[in-house]
Amino acid sequence: MTMSKHCNYLQVLKRNSVDPTPLREAVLRSIAEQTRPLAATEIMAAVQIRTSINKVTLYRILDLFVDKGLVKRLSAGDRAFRYGMGETHHHQDHAHFVCTRCGVMECLEPELFHMDVKKLHIKGKRIINHVDVRFEGICENCRE
Amino acid sequence: MTMSKHCNYLQVLKRNSVDPTPLREAVLRSIAEQTRPLAATEIMAAVQIRTSINKVTLYRILDLFVDKGLVKRLSAGDRAFRYGMGETHHHQDHAHFVCTRCGVMECLEPELFHMDVKKLHIKGKRIINHVDVRFEGICENCRE
DNA sequence: TTCTGAGTTGCAACTCAGTTGCATATATAT
DNA sequence: ATATATATGCAACTGAGTTGCAACTCAGAA
Numbered sequence: 492m493t494m495s496k497h498c499n500y501l502q503v504l505k506r507n508s509v510d511p512t513p514l515r516e517a518v519l520r521s522i523a524e525q526t527r528p529l530a531a532t533e534i535m536a537a538v539q540i541r542t543s544i545n546k547v548t549l550y551r552i553l554d555l556f557v558d559k560g561l562v563k564r565l566s567a568g569d570r571a572f573r574y575g576m577g578e579t580h581h582h583q584d585h586a587h588f589v590c591t592r593c594g595v596m597e598c599l600e601p602e603l604f605h606m607d608v609k610k611l612h613i614k615g616k617r618i619i620n621h622v623d624v625r626f627e628g629i630c631e632n633c634r635e
Numbered sequence: 636m637t638m639s640k641h642c643n644y645l646q647v648l649k650r651n652s653v654d655p656t657p658l659r660e661a662v663l664r665s666i667a668e669q670t671r672p673l674a675a676t677e678i679m680a681a682v683q684i685r686t687s688i689n690k691v692t693l694y695r696i697l698d699l700f701v702d703k704g705l706v707k708r709l710s711a712g713d714r715a716f717r718y719g720m721g722e723t724h725h726h727q728d729h730a731h732f733v734c735t736r737c738g739v740m741e742c743l744e745p746e747l748f749h750m751d752v753k754k755l756h757i758k759g760k761r762i763i764n765h766v767d768v769r770f771e772g773i774c775e776n777c778r779e
Numbered sequence: 780t781t782c783t784g785a786g787t788t789g790c791a792a793c794t795c796a797g798t799t800g801c802a803t804a805t806a807t808a809t
Numbered sequence: 810a811t812a813t814a815t816a817t818g819c820a821a822c823t824g825a826g827t828t829g830c831a832a833c834t835c836a837g838a839a
Contacts, residue, residue, distance in 0.1 A: 510806090512816070531796075545818050550797060552816095566710035568767075570826075571796060588761060617732060619772040623712075628763040656787070675825075689789050694826060714796075715825060 503579075507559045517542050518552045519561070527597050528565050528575030528587070567596045568627065587623075590630035597630065647723075651703045661686050662696045663705070671741050672709050672719030672731070711740045712771065731767075734774035741774065 500519045504511040521537035522529060529537070531549060538544045553574055556562035565573045567589050573596050576582040585601040608622050644663045648655040665681035666673060673681070675693060682688045697718055700706035709717045711733050717740050720726040729745040752766050 510815075512805095514817080546796095547798080547819080548817050564712075566712055568708075568710055570714065588763075590761075591764070616775045616778060617734075617770075617772055618778065619732075619770050620735070621771040623767075623769045623771065625767045625769075626761075626763050627765040627767065628761055631760045634760060634762065654786075658788080690825090691790080691827080692788050695788085 503561070507561045509555060509559055509561065513542065514538075514544055514548060515552055515555075517544070518549065519556070522556075522562060522574055523576055525575075527595070528563075528567075528573035530567075530571040530573055532571070534574060565596065565623070566625075567594065568625070569594060586626060588626045588628065588630070590633055591627055592629055592633040595630055595632075599626070647705070651705045653699060653703055653705065657686065658682070658688055658692060659696055659699075661688070662693065663700070666700075666706060666718055667720055669719075671739065672707075672711075672717035674711075674715040674717055676715070678718060709740065709767070710769075711738065712769070713738060730770060732770045732772065732774070734777055735771055736773055736777040739774055739776075743770070 500516045500523070501511040504515055504519065509515060517538045518534060521534050531553065534553070535544065535546060535549055538549070553562065557564045560577045562574050563577045565575060565587060567573050575598065578584050583601045584605070586599045586604045588597045588599055589595070604624065606622055606624060608619055644660045644667070645655040648659055648663065653659060661682045662678060665678050675697060678697070679688065679690060679693055682693070697706065701708045704721045706718050707721045709719060709731060711717050719742065722728050727745045728749070730743045730748045732741045732743055733739070748768065750766055750768060752763055
């Protein structure tokens, strides 16, 4: 799920029609260089290591990224959303796992579980754009 | 998904080792007599029609029900959880649909989409207890 | 009957994650 | 250089749920 450290985040921003700014680059980098989706407070902390950022700015950047499809907003079953990379050539669609003991959210390798929305036939007149699959259980760490 | 109006909710509470009280019965009835999972504020409003209830009490009853497996807490992709009936002989496991336009959450008929956790093989040493499948798109109403 | 004591409910104040309004700063266009 | 748009920051706010504690209820003991 990790994006290469040598990836040019400014390019990625431009490709997704987002004006590249230092803060946006820092936020994108913090999300991309992770193996799991992060809560806003975690992204905040990650960005703060190098640059100072206001939480309002962070939330606005996250909203913008979600809007452009660059980032996906995920619910972990608690009150804080997690933010993970959207689908690109580097990041394909995948399900997630949440540990009900420690609350951590992990990405499942796309091979482990995949569902193609286009191939699903859900009766009724609804338009289906997306499926979110979230497994719940106990993670490797919490099992001891 | 609806439970019969003649269902004895007090019996259901007892069967699930929950002390039956008027408020608990009212909350359970409000959830059970719906075709879709409700947000706490909606349950509040539904209960208020007949009885007065404090929001703290409501949340405590919901926590208790979720704890006993009587009710399921679901994330709709926004900040308010939805509460729907848990699995019983009346209510089998099913996926949900959320309209990204109006925010409503609907239950999908179990036949339309079903996944058996026990039959899934997710590699790794995690223990998987549950899967939540949430479809996103535009509901029949919002399509006009 | 009155007295417990566990379980249930209510009220006020709080937390936490995210938002709004508005002022300031920075970048881009003329 | 000036005007306009876009980005960021700060303070105060919101909404959903929680905590601490007091008051009520009701079954069983004295």
